[in-house]
Amino acid sequence: MSGSRILVVDDEADITELISLYMEREGYLVRATDNGEDAVALAASFRPDLIILDIQLKHMDGFDVCKQVRSVSDVPILFVSCKNDDTDIIHGLTVGGDDYMTKPFSPSQLVARVKAHLRRQTVNDRRRAADEVLRFDRLVIDLPGRTVHVGGKEVFLSTKEFELLVRLAKSPNRAFALDDLYTIVWGHDSMGDTRTLMVHVSNLRKKIEPDPANPTYIVTVRGVGYKFSIKEGSPHV
Structure with a gap:
């Protein structure tokens, strides 16, 4: 976590200097300011x-700063203040x-808190990154890129084909009823029937299955609907 960017916001110069010193000793890149707008x-x-x-800052208090930052970022925010009232x-x-944390505090304790939050954020970022790419043997689904690769080659899906595949692949081996799956992908207010769903399943099979007539990924569950089938122990993320 050395090299992480830390933004210190405090209107007391001595405290800002002390916090910055301890953060820099840990190898963090530090920027500091004494007012909320900055x-x-x-x-x-700076993207810390x-x-x-x-909390007590010039031009804008810490609460308002937090709300503005939180509206666009999930960066960890650690309040430090002389206010120790529960409210x-x-x-x-x-x-x-x-x-x-309430002032006065131990700089070493602050460092420990910072390390704990950065460590937790790193773990969460890795989990999110893993959740963004679904891998099933020859089939790779890139959610943010909205791309699908089969055997290393990209296949092109329509919007609904992609949404249908993702919905099934995120719940492997779960059987979805036709009506339920149609509602999930097309929505309650959509006009149509499950034949639309079946056509999309057929198209998907032609694009991702080695043998569309004998599918191994999107399989039919008799009397229910479809499921995305993976064998126990198959590689997937």
């Missing part, structure tokens, strides 16, 4: 991995803060 701007331009945020602590966490 804090919001730096959150966007964690924000250490005081302030609860409010800080309610508007989007991840943690709260």
